[in-house]
Every structure is written in structure tokens, then in C-alpha cells.
Amino acid sequence: MTLDSSTIQIPKRLLMGPGPSEVDPRVYKAMMQPVIGYLDPVLFQILDQLQDRLRSVFRTRNTVTLPISATGGAGMEASLYNFIEPGDSVAVLIGGLFASRIGDIAGRCGANVIRIDHSPGKAADLDHVRSVLKGKKLKILAAVHSETSTGVYQQIEPLRKIADDTGALLLIDTVSSLGGIPVEVDAWGIDICYSGSQKCLGCPPGLSPITVSDRAAQAMREKKTPAASWYLDLQLISQYWSKERKYHHTPPITMLYALNESLRLLLDEGLEVACERHRRSHLALVEGLSAMGLSMFVEDRAARAWTLNTIRIPKGVDDAKVRVYLLERFGIEIGAGIGDMRGSIWRVGLLGLTAKAECVLLLLHALESALIENGFSCNKGAGVAAAEKIYQTAAK
Amino acid sequence: MTLDSSTIQIPKRLLMGPGPSEVDPRVYKAMMQPVIGYLDPVLFQILDQLQDRLRSVFRTRNTVTLPISATGGAGMEASLYNFIEPGDSVAVLIGGLFASRIGDIAGRCGANVIRIDHSPGKAADLDHVRSVLKGKKLKILAAVHSETSTGVYQQIEPLRKIADDTGALLLIDTVSSLGGIPVEVDAWGIDICYSGSQKCLGCPPGLSPITVSDRAAQAMREKKTPAASWYLDLQLISQYWSKERKYHHTPPITMLYALNESLRLLLDEGLEVACERHRRSHLALVEGLSAMGLSMFVEDRAARAWTLNTIRIPKGVDDAKVRVYLLERFGIEIGAGIGDMRGSIWRVGLLGLTAKAECVLLLLHALESALIENGFSCNKGAGVAAAEKIYQTAAK
Numbered sequence: 101m102t103l104d105s106s107t108i109q110i111p112k113r114l115l116m117g118p119g120p121s122e123v124d125p126r127v128y129k130a131m132m133q134p135v136i137g138y139l140d141p142v143l144f145q146i147l148d149q150l151q152d153r154l155r156s157v158f159r160t161r162n163t164v165t166l167p168i169s170a171t172g173g174a175g176m177e178a179s180l181y182n183f184i185e186p187g188d189s190v191a192v193l194i195g196g197l198f199a200s201r202i203g204d205i206a207g208r209c210g211a212n213v214i215r216i217d218h219s220p221g222k223a224a225d226l227d228h229v230r231s232v233l234k235g236k237k238l239k240i241l242a243a244v245h246s247e248t249s250t251g252v253y254q255q256i257e258p259l260r261k262i263a264d265d266t267g268a269l270l271l272i273d274t275v276s277s278l279g280g281i282p283v284e285v286d287a288w289g290i291d292i293c294y295s296g297s298q299k300c301l302g303c304p305p306g307l308s309p310i311t312v313s314d315r316a317a318q319a320m321r322e323k324k325t326p327a328a329s330w331y332l333d334l335q336l337i338s339q340y341w342s343k344e345r346k347y348h349h350t351p352p353i354t355m356l357y358a359l360n361e362s363l364r365l366l367l368d369e370g371l372e373v374a375c376e377r378h379r380r381s382h383l384a385l386v387e388g389l390s391a392m393g394l395s396m397f398v399e400d401r402a403a404r405a406w407t408l409n410t411i412r413i414p415k416g417v418d419d420a421k422v423r424v425y426l427l428e429r430f431g432i433e434i435g436a437g438i439g440d441m442r443g444s445i446w447r448v449g450l451l452g453l454t455a456k457a458e459c460v461l462l463l464l465h466a467l468e469s470a471l472i473e474n475g476f477s478c479n480k481g482a483g484v485a486a487a488e489k490i491y492q493t494a495a496k
Numbered sequence: 497m498t499l500d501s502s503t504i505q506i507p508k509r510l511l512m513g514p515g516p517s518e519v520d521p522r523v524y525k526a527m528m529q530p531v532i533g534y535l536d537p538v539l540f541q542i543l544d545q546l547q548d549r550l551r552s553v554f555r556t557r558n559t560v561t562l563p564i565s566a567t568g569g570a571g572m573e574a575s576l577y578n579f580i581e582p583g584d585s586v587a588v589l590i591g592g593l594f595a596s597r598i599g600d601i602a603g604r605c606g607a608n609v610i611r612i613d614h615s616p617g618k619a620a621d622l623d624h625v626r627s628v629l630k631g632k633k634l635k636i637l638a639a640v641h642s643e644t645s646t647g648v649y650q651q652i653e654p655l656r657k658i659a660d661d662t663g664a665l666l667l668i669d670t671v672s673s674l675g676g677i678p679v680e681v682d683a684w685g686i687d688i689c690y691s692g693s694q695k696c697l698g699c700p701p702g703l704s705p706i707t708v709s710d711r712a713a714q715a716m717r718e719k720k721t722p723a724a725s726w727y728l729d730l731q732l733i734s735q736y737w738s739k740e741r742k743y744h745h746t747p748p749i750t751m752l753y754a755l756n757e758s759l760r761l762l763l764d765e766g767l768e769v770a771c772e773r774h775r776r777s778h779l780a781l782v783e784g785l786s787a788m789g790l791s792m793f794v795e796d797r798a799a800r801a802w803t804l805n806t807i808r809i810p811k812g813v814d815d816a817k818v819r820v821y822l823l824e825r826f827g828i829e830i831g832a833g834i835g836d837m838r839g840s841i842w843r844v845g846l847l848g849l850t851a852k853a854e855c856v857l858l859l860l861h862a863l864e865s866a867l868i869e870n871g872f873s874c875n876k877g878a879g880v881a882a883a884e885k886i887y888q889t890a891a892k
Contacts (some may be wrong), residue, residue, distance in 0.1 A: 105721060107544050107757075107760070108538065108541050109538075109540060109547060110530055110532060110542075110753075111529050111530075111532070111538060112743065113532050113533065113536065115531065115532070117532060119746060120531045120532075120533065120534070120746060120749060122531075123530070126581045128527070129528075129864045130529070131524070131527045131750065132524045132525075132527070132528065133506045133700075134506055134507075134508050134509065134519070135516045135518075135519050135694075135700050136506060136507070136511070136516075136829070137509065137511060137513050137516065137829045137831075138510050138516070138701075139832075140509065140823075140829065142504065142505075142506060142507060145504050146504050146506075149750060160815075168569055169566055169702070170565055170566035170568075170570065170727065170750060171565055171745050171746075171747070172745070172746070173726065173727045173745040174566065174570075174727045174745075177726060177727050183742075185712070201726070203724060203725045208724055208725070208726060209724070212658055216540075226501050238504045238681075247869050260880065296746070298531075298746060303745040304531050304748065304749060304750040304752055305531075305534075305747065305748050305749055305750075306565070306750065321580030326604060327604075328604055328724045328725070329573060329574075329604070329724070330573060330597070330600060330601045330604060331566065331570045331573050345836065348569075348720060349567050349568070349569040349570075350515060350516060350568070350692070350694060350701040351565055351567070351701065352567060352700065352701050352702030352748075352751070353516060353700060353701055354527065354701075354702065354750075354751075354754075355505075355698040355700075355702055355748070355750075355751070360749070361503075364503070380776060413570065422719055427536075431537065433532070433533045435533075438534075438743065
């Protein structure tokens with residue numbers, strides 16, 4: 101075994117893929133704060149503050165609101181493990197990879213999974229959903245707010261009524277929406293909601309904020325079998341994140357500092373202001389792309405997630421060559437299509453810090469250059485100019 | 497909801513509890529490196545380097561060697577989920593909380609759990625274990641190398657024969673030993689071994705290194721049902737941590753930088769040198785405590801973990817008052833007893849950076865002061881002098 105004691109030099113990238121996203125220097129600095137013990141009284145102050153900030157961002161008063169000590173996928177699992185008993189029916193609206201994963205995990209929990217598939221480029225047709233679920237008794241109705249694999253935005257509010265009709269808890273994945281697109285946990289009646297630290301919240305990957313309504317917490321307590329996962333058992337975790345402070349596992353303390361600071365930055369800016377910044381940048385990007393002769397994968401404007409923009413790769417253009425060119429020439433990362441979408445779309449994240457004019461204009465310029473390099477004819481400067489116009493209109 | 501936008505000042509502590517442990521400034525600095533994408537070619541170099549370093553620390557050539565994206569408890573779960581089919585028999589040697597947790601989680605996986613209890617202050621009696629397991633067919637035989645709740649060291653090598661006799665995979669928890677007490681995964685024939693980032697490895701909490709023998713990897717592949725947890729499904733995770741680089745979840749990239757750097761520091765020092773440093777500090781601490789009139793919870797010297805030192809709280813001394821005094825007056829954190837041991841022992845971690853003379857001597861001085869403050873009569877300076885002698889002998 102050869103031991104390499106060198107340090108690999110990490111280049112500075114501009115992260116405009118599906119996440120992780122750019123991290124503010126103040127968040128990096130927060131991670132330099134000394135690690136302290138999991139029962140240190142000063143840490144308890146931080147846990148309380150972090151929970152308050154999470155409640156503000158989720159727009160909820162839920163008692164059970166905390167970051168799961170792992171990435172978004174574990175938040176998804178916690179959202180299922182703690183509620184499903186083997187044999188329970190769980191319906192999932194599926195139009196992409198992450199919704200499909202909810203179905204897979206619910207299946208691993210022993211649920212009877214009702215997969216309601218819809219076209220990847222569209223939001224779910226709610227009439228169809230209603231008809232499929234008519235007369236059914238569900239434990240959970242699950243959907244993804246902003247599907248990171250397709251860039252589709254799903255309206256959540258109408259799902260509450262469908263959940264009520266089936267007796268279901270409403271579970272929503274807000275991994276790539278929270279902090280960039282309005283999420284109203286209490287007002288929309290979401291029972292179980294999870295996200296990831298590394299998208300619009302602007303923190304490194306490693307934590308999955310979750311919030312659970314009182315009704316869902318009740319269902320969790322009434323569940324006959326314990327959650328299959330001890331690590332993700334919310335009843336045990338909650339004992340640590342409450343006045344009890346009962347040890348469960350050593351939380352990732354440095355990551356908690358990071359998330360606490362990134363939430364502070366978000367709330368200092370203002371949630372509404374941040375969401376409007378994301379919306380505006382999305383519109384500017386779409387106009388710019390359109391002026392360059394590119395088209396969006398999601399045709400219905402109302403079904404486009406502001407945070408995750410999917411672009412059809414024009415015929416004859418080499419997917420990988422363009423992405424490598426962007427990375428090597430401009431240091432910009434954009435995302436490839438994932439699963440079935442590989443080779444047919446690009447995914448451009450406007451997640452947190454990159455949802456602003458400088459980044460959008462640079463990307464449009466860089467993409468134009470990459471496309472021309474790859475034989476696609478673009479009207480030089482048209483993309484940047486069209487996007488500029490959107491920002492200028494907003495500034496007036 | 498009131499929003500508090502203040503930043504809580506985090507005091508500098510000297511972490512001499514059961515973990516998290518002290519973090520080297522170079523590790524904090526590594527976390528300031530910019531986050532990059534999970535498919536960035538530069539990240540792949542780091543993943544390869546990190547895996548090589550983990551193999552060196554585990555002393556193994558196992559292909560499946562990687563950090564689980566969560567803390568030690570998740571490593572424990574991954575070690576069970578990926579191997580157990582409902583109905584499998586799993587035997588666990590139990591003398592403390594963490595071994596007991598292995599039994600609990602194996603139960604949640606649907607295993608038939610054979611709990612072989614032994615006294616918390618002693619290592620397991622292997623003759624007794626042999627007689628309990630005689631003629632039994634097991635899927636897994638599990639034990640904890642250094643039991644963080646009791647400070648008991650369990651010799652691992654003889655367990656291989658018992659595992660062989662029962663057809664079992666040998667699963668070892670090295671959370672508070674790896675990097676401080678020799679661990680020989682290949683030489684001892686351990687099949688499944690996990691640890692935590694925040695003990696002797698000197699990294700913040702958040703990752704759980706794991707290694708799996710080829711034989712165990714084969715068992716994992718032959719398992720009929722998928723692991724109950726998708727997040728901890730090692731077959732899926734391995735596809736990302738291999739040449740395939742298939743996306744599974746966004747790893748906690750900043751934490752990977754931290755672990756990679758902390759492993760570099762450990763390997764640069766030399767594993768043997770680091771373990772000897774832990775052993776020497778343990779001996780100095782024990783001599784010092786003895787000179788102060790205190791006694792160790794683990795009576796048999798050979799059964800004491802060098803990294804986790806448990807001290808009997810003398811009669812009439814208030815557990816909490818002493819710990820609070822140490823924290824407030826000296827900024828030193830030591831650990832309370834956990835579970836049944838609460839109020840009867842203190843846990844002093846010599847994990848990574850604090851396993852050295854300056855820290856041991858300071859702790860002995862501070863503890864002497866705390867005890868005198870609490871009405872326990874100590875011969876002033878005796879503890880420090882006795883410990884000094886051990887270090888001086890070593891220096892000759």
C-alpha cells in the first residue's frame with residue numbers, strides 16, 4: 101500500500117448544478133468554531149436557536165423541527181420509517197427520480213405503494229390523482245415540491261384536500277425548493293416535510309432539516325412497531341432536541357454551526373426577498389436561453405421550479421463536451437440529466453447564492469461560448485442581453 | 497415567533513470526554529476548502545485518497561472501505577442492515593450501552609438476537625461465550641472493541657475462532673479505539689468493522705468509516721431482501737465509491753475534506769506511534785489518579801481501554817458539581833456515566849490530540865482542585881507528580 105501524504109488542490113468552482121450549491125464565506129468561517137461536547141450548555145443554546153430558525157424557514161410552529169444528522173436522502177427515509185407500519189398504503193406522485201425513490205423506500209418499509217406516474221416534464225394531473233385514489237384509505241400521500249431530476253414544480257396546496265379524503269398524512273419533499281420557492285408548512289397543511297442543507301439554504305451537504313405536524317407526531321407515537329431505523333427514530337432524536345436533552349447520537353456539531361449560520365443569512369435577507377431573487381433569476385435565465393435558441397424541458401411556465409432549470413440539449417450538441425468545457429474554461433459546474441434524462445437535458449441550479457445577475461449572465465455567456473465551440477450557432481450576446489433586460493425591468 | 501439574529505459565542509473547551517474530541521487547526525482549515533460537485537473529477541481524486549488512507553488505518557485491503565455519510569450510530573446500522581435477513585441469528589457480547597444498541601438494532605432488523613451479557617466493568621468471559629454459542633448457527637457475532645460507556649477493552653483476536661465455529665461474520669465496533677488502540681482488520685479476521693470520525697481520528701463528528709471483508713461483501717450480495725435502509729445500502733453506496741461513480745446521495749463534502757486531512761495527520765505521525773502515545777497517556781493518567789486516591793472502574797489492567805478511562809466517583813463527591821467546576825473553571829469537559837453508570841463513574845477520553853502530557857497533567861491538576869473544592873481530601877500535587885514520572889520514564 102503506498103501512502104500519499106499530499107494535499108490535493110481543490111479548484112474554485114461556480115456551482116450551478118443541482119447541488120451542492122455555493123457556500124457563503126461566513127458559513128465556512130462558522131465551521132472554524134471549536135467543536136464542543138454534545139451536552140455542553142452552550143451547544144443547547146445553539147440547538148434552540150437553530151430550531152427556531154428552521155421553524156421560520158419552514159413557516160411552521162411544529163414542535164418536532166430539527167436537522168437529521170445526514171443528507172437529504174436520510175431525511176426522506178426518516179419521513180417514511182417513522183410513520184409506516186408494514187401493510188400501510190402509501191401513494192406517491194411520481195414524475196422523476198426523487199419521487200420514485202420515495203416509492204422505493206416506502207416499499208423497503210413494507211408499505212403497499214401506489215405509484216401514480218406522470219410525465220417527467222409536467223406536474224401531476226390532480227384529477228387523475230383523485231380518480232386513482234378515490235375511495236382508498238392511505239397512510240401517506242407523498243409528493244416532491246421541486247423535482248430535482250426534472251425541474252418540475254408541483255403545486256402543494258390542492259394536495260391537502262386529496263390527503264384529507266384518503267385519511268392520509270401529507271408528505272412533501274422540499275429538498276430543492278426550501279429557501280428559494282415559498283414553502284408554507286402550516287398554511288398548506290403539510291404533515292411531514294424535509295429538505296437538504298446544500299441547496300437554497302447555502303450550507304454544505306450533510307444535514308436534512310425535517311418538520312412534523314402535531315398530528316403526524318401523534319401518529320408516530322401511536323405506531324405499534326418501532327421505526328426500522330434506530331438512527332432515524334424521530335421519537336428518540338426528539339428527546340435530544342427537546343428540554344430532555346437525552347443523548348441519542350453525537351450530532352455533527354460543525355455542520356450544525358454551518359446550518360445555523362446559513363439560516364441566519366437567509367432570514368436576515370428575508371425569505372420573501374430570497375424567493376423573489378430566485379424567481380427573477382430564473383426568469384432572466386429562461387429569457388436568455390430562449391434568445392440563444394434553446395428551449396426549456398418543462399414547457400408549462402407554471403410548472404417550472406425557479407431553483408432547478410432544465411434545458412433541452414439541442415440536437416447534434418455533445419452533452420459531456422459542453423459540460424467539460426464549462427468546467428475547464430469557466431470553472432462553472434452545471435448538472436447532467438439523471439437516469440432516463442441523461443444526454444437529453446442539462447440541469448442548471450439557481451440555488452441560494454448563484455440566484456443573482458452576475459452568475460446568470462456569466463453562465464449565459466459561457467454557455468454561448470461552449471455551444472459555438474460545439475458547432476451550435478448562437479446570435480452572439482443575445483442571451484446575455486435578454487437576461488439583462490429582465491434584471492433591468494426589476495430594478496426600475 | 498421572535499427571530500434572534502445574534503451569533504452565539506462558542507467558548508474554547510478542552511474536550512476530554514467520550515467524544516467529540518479536539519480537532520487540529522489543520523482539519524478546521526481543510527473545511528474551508530470550497531465545496532465542489534459530487535461528480536467533479538477533483539473530488540474523485542479525494543475519494544480515492546481517502547479510501548486508501550482508511551484502508552491504512554483499518555489495516556486492511558478490503559475493497560469496500562468508505563465513510564458512511566452520518567455518525568457512528570449509522571455505521572452500526574449499516575453493519576447490520578446490509579447483512580441480516582429476518583430470522584437470522586445474531587449474537588452480541590454485551591457489557592455496556594453501545595453493545596446493547598447493536599442488539600437493539602439487530603432486533604429492529606428482524607434478527608433473532610442472542611444477548612450474551614457480562615459485567616460492565618469486565619471484558620467478556622470467552623469460555624462462557626463459547627458455551628452459550630456451542631452448536632449454534634449464527635449470521636453475525638458482534639462485539640465492541642472499546643466500550644465507550646464503560647471503558648472496557650475487549651480482545652478481538654480470539655473471537656475469530658468462535659465466529660468460525662458458528663459460521664458467523666465477525667462484526668466489531670471500533671468507534672473509540674480506531675487510531676488510538678491497535679486495530680488489525682485483516683490480521684484478526686474482522687469481517688465488518690466501523691468507527692466514528694470524532695474520537696481518535698480527531699475529526700468533527702459526522703462520518704462513520706466502515707470496512708467490509710470480501711467474504712462479508714459476498715454475503716451482502718447474496719442477501720435475498722434489500723437492506724431495509726436505502727440510505728445505508730452499502731451495495732448502492734459502493735457504486736459511488738468505486739470506478740462506477742454512480743450517484744447515490746450527495747456526500748457531506750466538507751466533512752470528507754476534514755476526515756481526509758485528519759487521516760493524513762494520523763498517518764504522518766504513524767499509527768503505531770499514535771497508539772503508543774495513547775497507551776502512555778493512559779498509564780500516566782491511571783498512575784496520577786491512583787496517587788490522588790481515586791480508583792479505576794475497570795479493575796483488570798488488561799481490560800482497560802487506553803482511550804476511554806472510567807473513574808469511580810468517590811463516595812460523598814457530587815458528580816455534576818465536579819464536572820461543572822472543571823468546565824467553568826478550566827474549560828475542561830469530561831464525561832458523565834451513561835445509563836446505569838450515571839453518578840457512579842466519570843469518563844475521561846484520551847482521544848487523539850488530548851492523549852499527551854500537557855492535557856493529562858492539566859486534567860489531573862484541575863480534578864484535584866475540583867475534588868478539594870468538593871470536600872475530598874487529596875495530597876496536593878501527588879497526581880501530577882505520579883503522572884509526570886510515567887512520562888519521564890518514557891522519555892529516557
